[in-house]
Amino acid sequence: MDLGIRDRIAFVAGASRGLGRAVALELAREGCRVAVCSRDPGRIEEAATYIREAAGISWEHVLPVACDVTDEAQIEEAMLRTVGHFGGLHILVTNAGGPPAGFVDDFDAAQWRAALELNLMSTINLCRHALPHLRKAAAGDGLARILMITSVSAKEPIPNLYLSNVARAGVQGFAKSLALELGPEGITVNTILPGYTRTDRLVELAEAIRARTGSSVEEIERGWAEANALRRIGTEAEFAAAAAFLVSARAGYITGTALVVDGGRVKHLL
């Protein structure tokens, strides 16, 4: 299926590894020009090289930008660099690392604020600074998309992930509000909620649980897999395929939705 996004311009945040990088690669394979950001200049350069090689595309079609998405000034600068390099913006994918695992007594107010900055405020600020460019795209050739990477914890809180549970719920509220406001302008806004997917973040989570419970990493992963209808942990490529569809021309009538990509972990009817 041709997703209809050849030569469109995308910005993918939190893209030096894991889900963000996988989405950027999928978009590059679909013919998008892609700006990728993360905090570390070396890591994001490496990711850009990986994406160019894996997608078999030329050097200038992937722009690595060092940007900490908790810093609004860096977001503004990253958007301007992207638009300066590629000449516009059609697709924004928001993302960042996950906050630490823990229970209610494990975090002080500063840690709560840091998690909200990392996962909620970064999303809001990325959208705010992308919006003028997305509005131009919508008014011009008509394709403008926002996709926010959140977590299944937004639908069904995960017991040891307080910080994530709360920040993601805020993102869902923001996304739905934005979808309603931007719909008349033809800009779609959706969220995509990964379940357990094999990335470095998953290794960190397993390690945190191992340290607390003494269970082995293998036992923990087996438990995660068995909670899913498909009885396995997902792959980055499976997640990226769903994300690419949601930002594609083919998904023109989908907005305000929250798509779980979790192998059937969430048990709600709807």
Ligand SMILES: NC(=O)c1ccc[n+]([C@@H]2O[C@H](COP(=O)([O-])OP(=O)(O)OC[C@H]3O[C@@H](n4cnc5c(N)ncnc54)[C@H](OP(=O)(O)O)[C@@H]3O)[C@@H](O)[C@H]2O)c1
């Ligand atoms: N993998 C899963 O099973 C799963 C399940 C549910 C939800 N999620 C959520 O989905 C998101 C992505 O997951 P993942 O597994 O891909 O995580 P990951 O492997 O930890 O990758 C996170 C990415 O975000 C970048 N990043 C972190 N902090 C940043 C910041 N302040 N500014 C800019 N970039 C930043 C990291 O690069 P640098 O270090 O170079 O900045 C890295 O590229 C996370 O929020 C995670 O909690 C993941």
